[in-house]
Amino acid sequence: MKRVFVIFFIFVFAGCSNIFQAPSKKDSDEALFEDAIKYQNSGDCTSALANFAKMSADFLARTDVKSSWIGAYACDCGFRFDTYISSFNSGSTGGSAILLFLMNSWTQKAVKPASCTAAETKMKEVGAAAINRTSDQNLFMLFLAMAKIGVYLRDNADRDSTDSLGDGTADAGFDGCSSTSISDNAVAEIGSGLGQIIDNFATITAILSNSNDIYSSLDALQTACGSNCSTDASAIKADAAKLKVLRSIINTNTYGIISGVPCP
């Protein structure tokens, strides 16, 4: 039996023309996965995602595969965990309001906000809330949430300079209260990012509580947002009162990105 198997193996993989020939190895789930990791490691996140899109549902349900898939979406958004986390090394916002600090991590960087949302959605499939996930997964989710907030802000509020990748301050005419400046969807994504921060606050306390004003700013912001922030972006988007609170937070300089006034 073993000998028969060996002969069959050689026959199939020797490239013989045969009606029983196995699919090309490069199209197998394993091969697609291997190449997706290579693409991602080389910074080609779009090609990595294209490979994940070709994998079978059963294969994508594997924990290790799903983890890498989440990483590919985060990568496509612009998020690299190891480099992003270095933004927090100083432990300080440098005097900026917390949302401006989060936005400024993305100045002059290409971003794809929807891919940050997709990464978060996939991580919620792993565990809907912090209590359902491992500490490592929550650490990733926490920094992904902070990245998502910054990415949505930068993509909507700071697009000037010759390459449209921003200059670190909100563009002239930006109005956090106006859906022309920033859509309800983007505001809801920022609110759900804050909701993730609140849900992961035990992780924040564990890793950032010694780091002073970033921690204290996030702690004050979670109080200011209260029940208006949740991990459910759809619920925020459907609630005008929640959107108004979030727009006011964005529009004022206690936590937000400009010295505007609360929304009427």
Ligand SMILES: [Ca+2]
């Ligand atoms: Ca600007």
